Amino acid sequence: MSFLSTHQSGPFTHQVSSVQKTMFTVLLALMPATAFNLYLFGWPAILLFTVTIGSCVAAEAVCLMLAGQPTKAALSDYSAALSGWLLAMSLPPWAPWWIGVLGAVFAIGLAKHTFGGIGQNMFNPAMVARVALLVSFPVVMTAWVMPHPLFSAGAPGLADAIAITFGGQVPDSVSAASALGYVKTELSRGIPVTQSIAHVPDLMDMALGTRAGSLGETSAVLILAGGLFLMAKRIISWHTPVAVMGSLFLMGTLFHAIDPARYTDGLFHLMSGATFLGAFFICTDYVTSPVSKKGQLIFGAGCGMLTWTIRTYAGYPEGMAFAVLLMNSLTPIIDQYTRPRAFGRTLKGEPLPLEGKL
Amino acid sequence: MKLFPIRGGIHPDYRKELASEKAIVALPLPATLYIPLQMHIGAPAEVLVNEGDLVKKGQMIARSGGAVSVPQHAPTSGRIQAITQIVAPHPSGLAQTTIVIEADGKDEWAELPEPIADPFAADTFAINERVAASGIVGMGGAAFPSAVKLSLGTLKKLDTLLLNGAECEPYLTCDDRVMREYADEIIDGARIMAHALGAPKVVIAIEQNKPQAIDIMTKAAAAFAEIAVVGVPVQYPMGSERHLVQAITGRETPARKLTADIGVVVHNVATARAVHHAVRFGRPLVSRVVTVSGGAVREPNNIEAPIGARVADLIAFCGGFEAEPASLVNGGPMMGQPLPSLDAPVVKGMSGILALTAAEINQQPASACIRCGSCVTICPCGLVPVEMAAFIRKDNFEVAARLGVMDCVSCGSCSWVCPSHIPLVQYFNYAKGMINIQERERRKNDQTRILAEAHTQRVEKAAAEKAAALAAKKAQAAAAAAAKQKDETPA
Numbered sequence A: 001m002s003f004l005s006t007h008q009s010g011p012f013t014h015q016v017s018s019v020q021k022t023m024f025t026v027l028l029a030l031m032p033a034t035a036f037n038l039y040l041f042g043w044p045a046i047l048l049f050t051v052t053i054g055s056c057v058a059a060e061a062v063c064l065m066l067a068g069q070p071t072k073a074a075l076s077d078y079s080a081a082l083s084g085w086l087l088a089m090s091l092p093p094w095a096p097w098w099i100g101v102l103g104a105v106f107a108i109g110l111a112k113h114t115f116g117g118i119g120q121n122m123f124n125p126a127m128v129a130r131v132a133l134l135v136s137f138p139v140v141m142t143a144w145v146m147p148h149p150l151f152s153a154g155a156p157g158l159a160d161a162i163a164i165t166f167g168g169q170v171p172d173s174v175s176a177a178s179a180l181g182y183v184k185t186e187l188s189r190g191i192p193v194t195q196s197i198a199h200v201p202d203l204m205d206m207a208l209g210t211r212a213g214s215l216g217e218t219s220a221v222l223i224l225a226g227g228l229f230l231m232a233k234r235i236i237s238w239h240t241p242v243a244v245m246g247s248l249f250l251m252g253t254l255f256h257a258i259d260p261a262r263y264t265d266g267l268f269h270l271m272s273g274a275t276f277l278g279a280f281f282i283c284t285d286y287v288t289s290p291v292s293k294k295g296q297l298i299f300g301a302g303c304g305m306l307t308w309t310i311r312t313y314a315g316y317p318e319g320m321a322f323a324v325l326l327m328n329s330l331t332p333i334i335d336q337y338t339r340p341r342a343f344g345r346t347l348k349g350e351p352l353p354l355e356g357k358l
Numbered sequence B: 001m002k003l004f005p006i007r008g009g010i011h012p013d014y015r016k017e018l019a020s021e022k023a024i025v026a027l028p029l030p031a032t033l034y035i036p037l038q039m040h041i042g043a044p045a046e047v048l049v050n051e052g053d054l055v056k057k058g059q060m061i062a063r064s065g066g067a068v069s070v071p072q073h074a075p076t077s078g079r080i081q082a083i084t085q086i087v088a089p090h091p092s093g094l095a096q097t098t099i100v101i102e103a104d105g106k107d108e109w110a111e112l113p114e115p116i117a118d119p120f121a122a123d124t125f126a127i128n129e130r131v132a133a134s135g136i137v138g139m140g141g142a143a144f145p146s147a148v149k150l151s152l153g154t155l156k157k158l159d160t161l162l163l164n165g166a167e168c169e170p171y172l173t174c175d176d177r178v179m180r181e182y183a184d185e186i187i188d189g190a191r192i193m194a195h196a197l198g199a200p201k202v203v204i205a206i207e208q209n210k211p212q213a214i215d216i217m218t219k220a221a222a223a224f225a226e227i228a229v230v231g232v233p234v235q236y237p238m239g240s241e242r243h244l245v246q247a248i249t250g251r252e253t254p255a256r257k258l259t260a261d262i263g264v265v266v267h268n269v270a271t272a273r274a275v276h277h278a279v280r281f282g283r284p285l286v287s288r289v290v291t292v293s294g295g296a297v298r299e300p301n302n303i304e305a306p307i308g309a310r311v312a313d314l315i316a317f318c319g320g321f322e323a324e325p326a327s328l329v330n331g332g333p334m335m336g337q338p339l340p341s342l343d344a345p346v347v348k349g350m351s352g353i354l355a356l357t358a359a360e361i362n363q364q365p366a367s368a369c370i371r372c373g374s375c376v377t378i379c380p381c382g383l384v385p386v387e388m389a390a391f392i393r394k395d396n397f398e399v400a401a402r403l404g405v406m407d408c409v410s411c412g413s414c415s416w417v418c419p420s421h422i423p424l425v426q427y428f429n430y431a432k433g434m435i436n437i438q439e440r441e442r443r444k445n446d447q448t449r450i451l452a453e454a455h456t457q458r459v460e461k462a463a464a465e466k467a468a469a470l471a472a473k474k475a476q477a478a479a480a481a482a483a484k485q486k487d488e489t490p491a
């Protein structure tokens, strides 16, 4: 009876799912938006994207080796590639190569492996990297360009792209501000939102992505499609995205109603910046967000409100990354206070009272 | 009938089609049968026979060993070959005292107790006594002595007997077949049980993936106004007692209470059939229907097997193995136990014997938890498996207990769903064992402390008494002396 192992216990059937499959599905969901944006921003974006993901995977391999863990199995879970992907999507598309490499060190080395590797990190690796880069290199990290679709007139060829990404030669003429940045700068010069908003791309362009911004900030429609795909695949549920976007929209609408000259409206908040990417792909990160649905609603609402607050009052035009990191730090507490009610017990954990029967 | 939602749950691959269309067949009588003294929850039975004795089918060969226990009966006629230690169908693989019967092939019945002529005129006690004497236990897998559960009606006010025909475990089809083939026997048994319990209403709950069973049972119950047959959603673990009660009545059994405390007693459908046999024919529980299935079995089947037939006999009857099984399971794949050996006998609570291939089990090496929250969403008990597991990994059973690990019904849903393949339910079973041991230790320490305190008290009391006696004596002496002095004092 050699085949019978007596120590084995149930269940003797398991769902066909794995971390690898989950991560891969997320990558798949990001694919359309990424492909479209790489097309929009051309060769430099493609180079940066490749460098960033490559660096993240390399950083993961090095960290695993240093920790003496099996590298091959862990690398195949795609989690490092996903972090790299999300990081690349939050960078200015024409940023130099070392931004990607440094970002990988921050994301994988600092945010993930100093905490113990996959599943252990408290903060979203991609967002840690983005914030660290933004604080350290504010100029490079806000050097946005208008889309230069591949093969279009004036778009850099591969050789130009190599000069841009690896030589740091961004032609001055192409830089542009993102919509959020523009409105903010104008506001600081005393120009009310009601005027400046006329100069930003209209909402349609913002939805489609033909505007300045990072890869993930443009093309809300394709990000939304990817998000819906993840919901259909039951990788994420509606709770986080709805909470993030709902709270952001409500805050925007409310304050816009109070003072339209000072505050942009809810729809503008929804369509600009990294709202969609954040709501569907960043705030839903398993590791750094609460485990219960109730907790996810609170977490999402917090992200939305903080994003609005930072966009509106703080020095940075985009606040999603900061908001996510702040909420990440609250995740353990949210988890603790949003445990589901156990069967047969009150919320406090006492056995339910026996009701006066029938 | 209006149903109520239950929390969480999963939809595993059911694979019931492997055996669901196979009518129940009787196993050809094996040459030797092995009757363990304990195949139920409670005290083991006590042997009544000696080696060499001749026994008849249905004769009691071991009597009930206590208040929570059941007797065992000879499943066929023959000779007691030995009373010895043999491997039992328990994951520990430990041997257990077992009565070995060499069948004589005549399968001759002993003289059985008289049928209870009109069970609905009989009192609760008479029916319970018969059920107890017939060795009936819960046949859904729990194997709790049925008579104990049937006597709950004398203690609590009940309104419903809930007959569990959910059969929510994948692969298993024995209850489905019994309902399709012996509906009338189940209904009769259920009515007798309801009468014994004093429950005015009977609800028979069947998962909707068994439409024929629902149909046939509905027809069989049509004549009785007090019986309702209800199709319940296919949602594992619908068959869990507390969850089924909630789905049917909307009532949530408080923690650490019985469903009887909220007016409902749950019995399995096959148990009802066994009660019918015991009451109407005086026949004890000597056989049961077992589903033999799984990808490694050549011809899956539903087999009426005598208690004590070896698992190997049933597998052989199904044409043997088609592929080398990766696991052999007693019960369903979600909550079943690994079978330690093919030599283990069929016991009263054994609903299935599964020989599963590695592909069916799909057990992968565990990796780190990614906090996906799936286990939290699906836990039917509202627990947070990921959190409990984290504390158990650190051997912190106290926090695990505070998080509710003792409320876990070990349904296995969390392990099933976990994308990191963490054996969560194994953690919880381990923690429950450890907490029970600690609890026992604590009680023992408490006891020691109480005894020690009592001892000190006794010693102190004795010392005090002694001192008091001494003082009294002194006082007496002093008084006497004083008196004497007084006497001596000239007036």
Ligand code: SF4
Residues within 6 Å of the ligand: A291, B368, B369, B370, B371, B372, B373, B374, B375, B376, B385, B386, B414, B417, B418, B419, B420, B421, B422, B424
């Ligand atoms: S299902 Fe597994 S990976 Fe997901 S939270 Fe639970 S334990 Fe962690």
Ligand code: SF4
Residues within 6 Å of the ligand: B378, B379, B380, B381, B382, B383, B385, B407, B408, B409, B410, B411, B412, B413, B414, B415, B424, B425, B428
């Ligand atoms: S085994 Fe326990 S913790 Fe896991 S899902 Fe079932 S009841 Fe919940």
